[in-house]
Amino acid sequence: MSRRVERLAIIGLGLIGSSIARAVKERLPDVMVTGHDASADVRDIAQTLGLCDAVIDDAAGAVADADLVILAVPVGGMAAAASAMAPGLGKDTIISDVGSSKASVAEALGHALPGHIVIPAHPVAGTENSGPAAGFASLFDGRWCIVTPDAAAPADAVAALTEFWEALGAKVDVMDAAHHDMVLAVTSHLPHLIAYTIVGTASELEEVTESEVIKYSAGGFRDFTRIAASDPVMWRDVFLANKDAVLATLQRFNEDLTVLQQAIRRGDADKLEDWFTRTRAIRRSIIAEGQDDPAPDFGRKH
Numbered sequence: 001m002s003r004r005v006e007r008l009a010i011i012g013l014g015l016i017g018s019s020i021a022r023a024v025k026e027r028l029p030d031v032m033v034t035g036h037d038a039s040a041d042v043r044d045i046a047q048t049l050g051l052c053d054a055v056i057d058d059a060a061g062a063v064a065d066a067d068l069v070i071l072a073v074p075v076g077g078m079a080a081a082a083s084a085m086a087p088g089l090g091k092d093t094i095i096s097d098v099g100s101s102k103a104s105v106a107e108a109l110g111h112a113l114p115g116h117i118v119i120p121a122h123p124v125a126g127t128e129n130s131g132p133a134a135g136f137a138s139l140f141d142g143r144w145c146i147v148t149p150d151a152a153a154p155a156d157a158v159a160a161l162t163e164f165w166e167a168l169g170a171k172v173d174v175m176d177a178a179h180h181d182m183v184l185a186v187t188s189h190l191p192h193l194i195a196y197t198i199v200g201t202a203s204e205l206e207e208v209t210e211s212e213v214i215k216y217s218a219g220g221f222r223d224f225t226r227i228a229a230s231d232p233v234m235w236r237d238v239f240l241a242n243k244d245a246v247l248a249t250l251q252r253f254n255e256d257l258t259v260l261q262q263a264i265r266r267g268d269a270d271k272l273e274d275w276f277t278r279t280r281a282i283r284r285s286i287i288a289e290g291q292d293d294p295a296p297d298f299g300r301k302h
């Protein structure tokens with residue numbers, strides 16, 4: 001008999017947890033949702049917003065009777081969150097997460113929850129905002145959710161998790177955790193690191209005052225400031241958790257930056273033009289495939 005998710009528990013009711021709760025309410029209204037957050041303030045806000053059918057003070061109580069539990073806490077907090085809820089878990093419950101890095105989270109959950117069904121996942125959708133008020137039901141619409149089951153994961157549980165994310169509007173891809181971490185280091189983690197760097201650098205440059213940074217940031221720099229406003233705790237954890245892949249990607253990035261630096265110093269116009277022509281083609285092929293919103297406006301209209 002195939003599995004169906006009838007009772008969902010969400011641990012961590014910030015941007016992603018609250019977006020899942022909102023999307024379930026809209027698209028899977030028959031699913032009973034319980035929620036828990038370590039912060040009493042967040043639990044109060046979740047209660048006031050009516051995000052879940054029940055907001056429970058203790059993690060173990062929140063997961064009792066759940067078919068699916070989703071951990072939506074910073075990746076460095078996954079092990080603690082898993083241990084806290086462990087006494088309430090049934091043996092048949094599917095435990096998943098939404099963490100931005102996967103291999104270290106899978107290992108931490110495996111240790112904290114021996115003998116349980118753990119299927120890590122990552123909805124590649126979000127904004128620079130955090131907290132329960134920042135979430136919205138359409139966040140996962142048309143976005144990828146990457147599921148990273150290990151060999152022991154029961155096929156019917158992977159199918160149930162896939163169906164769940166598809167019901168929330170996501171497209172699901174399955175890959176192994178190490179591959180996920182390499183891909184996301186390039187497409188998400190390094191871009192965030194670059195944004196954090198450039199915004200810090202710009203504000204420290206003596207010739208450019210902070211007011212000028214704000215005044216003249218209508219162009220590309222403005223996009224960097226949006227990314228650099230992302231949650232400090234969440235991103236601290238991502239870089240520590242995906243250390244190896246991020247460092248490997250950063251090495252390549254530094255080498256390429258040196259190539260461009262050299263081309264500028266030597267006045268190598270062809271090198272610069274060739275490079276920029278290639279990157280423009282990449283952007284245009286992404287748009288042509290319909291994989292991106294040409295003018296992302298996350299967080300401003302919600």
Ligand SMILES: NC(=O)C1=CN([C@@H]2O[C@H](COP(=O)(O)OP(=O)(O)OC[C@H]3O[C@@H](n4cnc5c(N)ncnc54)[C@H](O)[C@@H]3O)[C@@H](O)[C@H]2O)C=CC1
Nearest residue numbers: 012014015016038073074075077081099100126127130131
């Ligand atoms: N922000 C984004 O755009 C995206 C984030 N993610 C991942 O989703 C996860 C959650 O991120 P956000 O929702 O953005 O963060 P958030 O900061 O909005 O929410 C996290 C919540 O977890 C709670 N929490 C922390 N430790 C806990 C524990 N041990 N037990 C229970 N609750 C705990 C916090 O009180 C907070 O309310 C992270 O692992 C992040 O890497 C994934 C995709 C996108």
Ligand SMILES: O=C(O)C(=O)Cc1ccc(O)cc1
Nearest residue numbers: 100123124125126127128298
């Ligand atoms: O706001 C943005 O541009 C993002 O890139 C959001 C985001 C942040 C972390 C993820 O793991 C996935 C998506």
